[in-house]
Amino acid sequence: MPIERTALRTAIAVLVGGVAVILDSTIVSVALHELAADLNADVSTIQWVSTAYLLALGVVIPVVGWLQSHLGAKRLWMAALTVFLLGSVLCSFAWDAPSLIAFRVVQGVGGGAMMPLMMTMIMQAATGPDRARLMSTVALPAAVGPILGPVIGGLILGAGDWRWLFLVNVPLCLAGLFLAWRMIPADAPGRRVRLDVVGLALLSPALVALLWGLSNVSGGGGFAQLDVLLPLIGGALLLAGFVLWALRRRGDALVDLEVLRSRPTWAATTLMFLSGASLYGAMLLLPLYWQELRGETALAAGLLLIPQGVGSLLSRTAAARLMDHVSARWVALIGFVLVGVATVPFALAGADTATWPLLVALFVRGLGMGMVMIPLMTVAFIGLEREKVPHASIVTRIAQQVGGSVGVALLAVILATAATGNSLVSAFDIAFWWTVGFTAVAVLLSFLLPGRVATEGGAPASPEPALAPAKA
Known part of the structure; x- marks a missing residue:
């Protein structure tokens, strides 16, 4: 059709x-x-x-x-x-x-x-x-x-x-x-709501503090630096304050967290966080592997990553078609398994490992990442009313953005820490195994995704509640 x-x-x-x-x-x-x-x-x-x-x-x-x-x-x-x-x-x-x-x-x-x-x-x-x-x-x-x-x-x-x-x-x-x-x-503005000034004063500074702290992790002290610890602690406190405030205001909050009462939405949000950590974290490690262990230039390292992009290109359409026949849960599950399995060769690789098996692994990893994104970006909105869609979009985007920053920060610290007591080859192996671990957690959480994305008539399926309805 x-x-x-x-x-x-x-x-x-x-x-x-x-x-x-x-x-x-x-x-x-x-x-x-x-x-x-x-x-x-x-x-x-x-x-x-x-x-x-x-x-x-x-x-x-x-x-x-x-x-x-x-x-x-x-x-x-x-x-x-x-x-x-x-x-x-x-x-x-x-x-x-x-x-x-x-x-x-x-x-x-x-x-x-x-x-x-x-x-x-x-x-x-x-x-x-x-x-x-x-x-x-x-x-x-x-x-x-x-x-x-x-x-x-x-x-x-x-x-x-x-x-x-x-x-x-x-x-x-x-x-x-x-x-x-x-x-x-052309579309008319929706139901106009007053700006949630308190929510804005809590959430935007919270995100800025968290992202700033995570971006500073690559310094010599890792998470122990003051310019990391203070922003992260402050950001976490502000974020907790926003959550409490938003739950009280419900639909009038800057970002309506009631959307997370839908199991598809909170499951997809959690997996978007992990996919951000896996994708962007690995995008820190992979170019460094080619440059620091293999002696490639920055441009050559970028060219060697092309198979991963080709895999993502090819699998995105296949994933959408596959969702017409099997559930989003299985498409995401297969995608995360491919990402994890294809990362293992880099966790076992050294400075002299043959190039072509690693390029094949990158292609398979790209196939997996392409398959993962389609069901996650689709099921997050199942059963939500039209006015709730912007809130779910913001929540999932924040999860992916923060997840990517967390992945990069953690793997930067893991790589630096492992390099102090081991050879550089062993340090990269340890960091890649951590990436495989992130993906393994995502595989388990994929079982929380809904079994179907749409009813036979093509209408969105009803959401499965994640929590008991809030009392008035």
Whole structure:
């Protein structure tokens, strides 16, 4: 059965604009050395080019649902994409490190609004089986962005100036704006709610503190550093405060945590956290393995990761079709098993291990990651009312973002700690075994996903309550 035309047009429009945001963060990561040299900045300063972008995401993501209720999805999408475009152009004209960091914040504000909104718009436009098939399209940049971004960034740096890392976003953003104007149907703002000022004052600083603390873990002291411990403790306390506040306010909270009473939603959210840890954590280890143990250049290491991106490309459509015949639970389970099994060869590898078996393993790992994302991004919204979809989108996005940061931080500490008492080969083996462990936990939790995604008629299945209903 063909996908409903309006839903397909919406998916195409948001994909073109969204791909620039997803690729941008990983493209820039390969250019920090060149940026430090050209802007006469030290490494600790230039790291804020990435950190400031990450923190801006943490500030904006929680307010996306409130903004959508006031502006409507189409207006908010085009406004956020315009802000991201403006930030990209400004970054290309940066004259020193502080100006570049400030302009990256502008980029992060636009990108932070777009990421959860992308899923919300697809889920609200599509129904039944269309959701899984459209998610296979929307998940494309999310699956291959972390893999292809460093390759594209390396090619741009090899051919020209670092400013083109930001200017490459311009045609994508302009095309995305045109398609959004022409293809996304106009929508009226939803039920307007007052801004939950207390919730905003708790949640946004909580995310900023957590992400900032985790980004500082790579320093010599690991989690024992004050600039890690203090933000993490403060962020955890603020987050706990927000949870208590949101449970009291229910539907009037900045992010309605009542959506987590649906078992599909909280199970998918937990697995999004683990998939973020597994994907982004491994994306720290894999390039380092090729460079530090195998002596490859940064560009060569990026090219060697292409099989993983190809695997993700090929499996995303297959996963959507497979969900028409078996449950989301089994698709996710198979995906996580493939990711875990394909990571084992790296946990056993040394400096002289043959390259081709590792490339095959990367391809299989990509197949698994592509299969995992489709059911998780689909089942998180099963049975939710339309006005609850933005809240579920924000919750899952936060889980994936924080999960990725936790994975990177933990594996950075594990690798550094293991390297002090072992050879570098053994240190990498230990770190990769931890990655396999993350995936094993995800395999077990996959059994909590629902057995079916849709009823025979194509309507979303009713959610299975995770908790007893709250008393009035």
